[in-house]
Amino acid sequence: MNLQKKVTIKEVGPRDGLQNEKQMIQTEDKIEWINMLSETGLTYIEITSFVNPRWIPQLADAVQVAKSIKRKNDITYAALVPNERGLEGALEANVDEVAVFMSASETHNLKNINKSISDTYPVLKPVIQEGIVAGKSVRGYVSTVFGCPYEGEVSIDSVLAVSEQLFSYGIEELSLGDTIGVANPKQVEEVLTEVLKRFPRERIAMHFHNTRGTALANVLVALNLGITNFDSALGGLGGCPYAPGASGNLATDDLHYMLAGMGIETGINKEKLIQAARFLEEKMGKELPSHTMQTERSKISN
């Protein structure tokens, strides 16, 4: 294996995790939770999404969350924005980075954004460019890179086309998402090999879901290809919107377990990570599904 020495884990729990949780979390609890995450050694936290609250009521408190958390200088606090109106909110709340999103699959893009892929570009272009003018770095998410809940297979060409457009508008980093958790290591190798012919590895992040248990195997392949940015959500928060009850985001704690065991630096303190996960479990009144949290609970019950 040709391993990287250092990896940046980008915590997406407060956004991608919570947006898939039906149970409403109190704003003050979110703020306290994010403050705890800031103490774990994480250097990147996606704290919320400035979307229309009609679509995601859970994140209706985006402004308040973004304005109330205690920020640390060495952490990038990011937020998702779907359009110019979202960007305004994010700029008003002064987040460090904004992230736009679209899908590599026509049908998923249509169902998720209510627009075709080609009609999405003119929406995202000004968001990206105004974000940059405002002094923010901009991240681009591409979803359904490894499979679509409606179309099944997604071609590498579609992934490359969307990636190319987003980079051409000025995004700093591209996050490739296995939205429904279907990817296998061979596919990750195939897709990434093509992606890395066109874009530098430092500007690519991988965003795996663990719906079929393959997320860490997929991470391993990406690591071997030089990728050093990985998205994950503490405790595996979030589930999969297309498979209720199934595992969702790759868990930050599971990812950290594997990387730490392999001697790969993340700067994260495991105990503080577990504490933050326990806090959220308490506030939600439910157990988080990650393997690490299952194992931690069993230690207590022993």
Place this chain on the structure above:
Amino acid sequence: MNLQKKVTIKEVGPRDGLQNEKQMIQTEDKIEWINMLSETGLTYIEITSFVNPRWIPQLADAVQVAKSIKRKNDITYAALVPNERGLEGALEANVDEVAVFMSASETHNLKNINKSISDTYPVLKPVIQEGIVAGKSVRGYVSTVFGCPYEGEVSIDSVLAVSEQLFSYGIEELSLGDTIGVANPKQVEEVLTEVLKRFPRERIAMHFHNTRGTALANVLVALNLGITNFDSALGGLGGCPYAPGASGNLATDDLHYMLAGMGIETGINKEKLIQAARFLEEKMGKELPSHTMQTERSKISN
């Protein structure tokens, strides 16, 4: 990746899975379940263990199970035997293969077998040799290869020493077990690299547990090193005896999902695998923890 084209999945659910389940399963249900497993395309099933029923009441019906299942010619039906008495039972029931076991960690071996490692050899040697004389192939399990619940780290030298002894007695195949599910891919690479300097890859099997979610990543490394035999238990049956509530054996269905997606042949039919898992869930009155079964359930509830 340097992938194998064909892999043999060795189903250990009826033994390693069930022995860690507290809830007693009816003998007739076990028999029907194993008969269903025989229809999935699996070519190897470890059906029970001929241990003292005082230690594992769940498998007290070993003789009846072994004698009552419908056998298919192209399937190897194996059973675990701890000693000569166990071997007698297994031979009487005419299983195709017997498996002996010991630990690479002194303390785990002592707690599990009530003997030191050096005192275990004289017990296993005649079992292996009499098994061979009786016309059976013999498998050797080494447990705690990647970590011990009592000692923590286990040295590669201990693993090699135990492996060397077992091969010298005539075992056909060695199964290296991550008993408590702590292994990471780098460690698997390190251990296997040493193991494969001494023993041919065709005679090594890997037995991963998914306690920390790393099992499929570990499989991937072993595949890349030429290993083609993997143990797993349908639905992730079994839990981890040292971490109650946590995931246990790598799930056959999750392993099959990854391998099939990568175009690696296993001969297994996914639908029949799921059917067999559903049958067991019904008989146990509980859900199996594998990612695949979680996803399958969510399809129904959708």
